Amino acid sequence: MTDDTLRLGRERRFLVLLGVICLALIGGALYMQVVLGEAPCPLCILQRYAFLLIAIFAFIGAAMRSRRSLTVLEALVVISALFGAAVAGHHVYTQAHPAVSCGIDVLQPIVDSLPLATVFPLGFQVDGFCSTPYPPVLGLSLAQWALVAFVLTLVLVPLGIIRNRRKSA
Template identity: 45%
Template structure:
């Protein structure tokens, strides 16, 4: 995959995190989208994709390694988003405050960047749909996109 494609994937992934932060801070249809623990873990997946794609674009000798790490970040995010979509369709399995929230909110990174990493929401909360899909469903869709692109392009010959 070319350097410009890695940069595009990285910027697109960062753009999705920015959209999530905007929905958290500004809201949609008058409702603030407070991130739950699974939302925060998905943000980490998107940031992983972005970081590893930027590294793949920057360091040609280690491009395959960073490409694989970006694909693993996408697979990780896909599994977390899949779990949250499952929780949305089975709200009775949620007990309200997730113990994962307490664990996530104790990290130093959360203390330094609470607007990005602090978990305040409930994972099974039904929020307004955006273009017909809940936010975790959109996330599942985008992680699938990233994983497919990264998996298909992994075995292609590197450009010189």
């Protein structure tokens, strides 16, 4: 095995771990929805889509053999995390300033018309309002935890790429 193969293997293992973590976060959100009765709002659902996209791109990237395709998939992971961070940031803002929300979520019909809402309504259909406060988990709201996860992804994926690619150059 060459040194380059080992480094790409490290990136692939990281992507698999990232994908598993994202699926676990979606599973945790479903648990809180079904068992604890916390209804998801449109921004919650969009964050689930972002986590799902990160997981899909991470798993596909982990299966890639060429450095170029791995880089493309890692870029898609970063773009998905950027989208998720923007949505989570807006969600945190909405929860901190409930007056911003008008009581009806204009995103609901749009989010409910996305394909996964009809295929898997339990996981991807809107059922609540974005300004509804739920009890914090370890001191942070779910939107804040999602923002932390997206920002960590935005930081760690490029850092891993730079670290691995610099050593192999």
